[in-house]
Amino acid sequence: MRRHFQAILKLFYRTLLVIPLFLFSPGVNSFASTQEGVSLNPANDSVFSKEKIEKKAEGFNAGDMIMEHVTDNHEWHILEIGHFKLLIPLPVILFYDGQLYTFCSSRFHNEERSYQGFSLPEEGPEKGKIVRLGAIPGGPGVYDFSITKTVLAIFISAFLLLVIFISIARSYSRNRSKAPKGMQSLLEPLILFIRDDIAKSSIGEKKYEKYMPYLLTIFFFIFLNNILGLIPIFPGGANVTGNIAVTMVMAVFTFILTTVSGNKHYWIDIVNTPGVPWWLKLPIPLMPVVEIIGVITKPFVLMVRLFANMAAGHIITLGFISLIFIFGAMNVALGYGVSVGAVAFMIFMNLLELLVAFIQAYVFTLLSALYFGLATIEPEHH
């Protein structure tokens, strides 16, 4: 009994060490904001830009609102009533031409949205992306390491995870032989579920302990961020797991762990898959090529699955809300009427999203554990 709790205690402390690795996602966000600033902009398409100019006169643009909530931003908009805007301007950290520039993003709140030679345009092909004024293409690029909305949300959820799990670890070390109570008893079934049904059954009795910190961290990080994304007000409501950069970092971690812990049998099974006829391997190595592509696509699918599930859920919920405003713009009474049905659908979608939040965290963790199990497979002795 005592050794059981001591083992869990060690698992917790090791889990906490892995959480700071997720703070490396900010670096990847510099890549993400360039991609999202250029690619997810409807104004690129000539048909879209005409409609956009017309709709700006009308006042409510559903596509813009949804994209603004789903993509990253240099400020955190909390509230907007009429002309009163409550927002949190976040720090901007730029690295351009060998020099570091740091300032608050509220400096961009002037007429031409520019400060110190950088500008953050609000429309056009570089919307939402910090560019250097008068830059020639081919010159040094602007590397954006700002604390954006997604990064701040990652900090908040990492802080929450640390608080919860340090308190659980401490209560385990204090009540060594007593029954668990409080936060400990809330999360112990989940933790034991991950240990027994995910880790032990996929990786095996002998080697699962090494991977438990990573699996626990992945599961609770994804689960907490999914749940926080469903809460509409600060500090929730930031689309962390629906950001492909964040899920890419987690999939890369899984890929690195699988590759590093792959033993001889893992690599032999890739190049010389057992049970496959020889003519698929020898003159033209079809099977090895398929297996090597599989090594890359398995983490890639992990990334896209989580990203698409979360982003689609947010887009659907926001779409139901915009239905109310679209109908309301046509006729106020129609807006009120539609709002009954739209709110009902939205509640249903939110409940479904709660289920999807847990299932996606579970599937990501389970598949990571399966890949670790495949990497450390021992051949059966006949």
Added chain:
Amino acid sequence: MTLLAIILQIAGNFAAIAKMGAGLGAGIAVIGAGIGIGNIGSSALESIARQPEAVGDIRSNMIIAAALVEGVAFFAIVVCLLILFI
């Protein structure tokens, strides 16, 4: 107008046709996901009926399989969104 004039006029509007293509693609992908998850659900229900004490195992396997099939459908959604917005 002649047939050629009509075709030339349509060919100038490819952005709109691309959007329709994205919508069709998403619809067809969802058909595949619906059929797949329906199959999973029906075989899960059948096996629960045959062996009611294995409900827990069957339920968790069904959810895993459904999440994987949905993942594939989401690939198609991502491609259609790329068509619309890039």
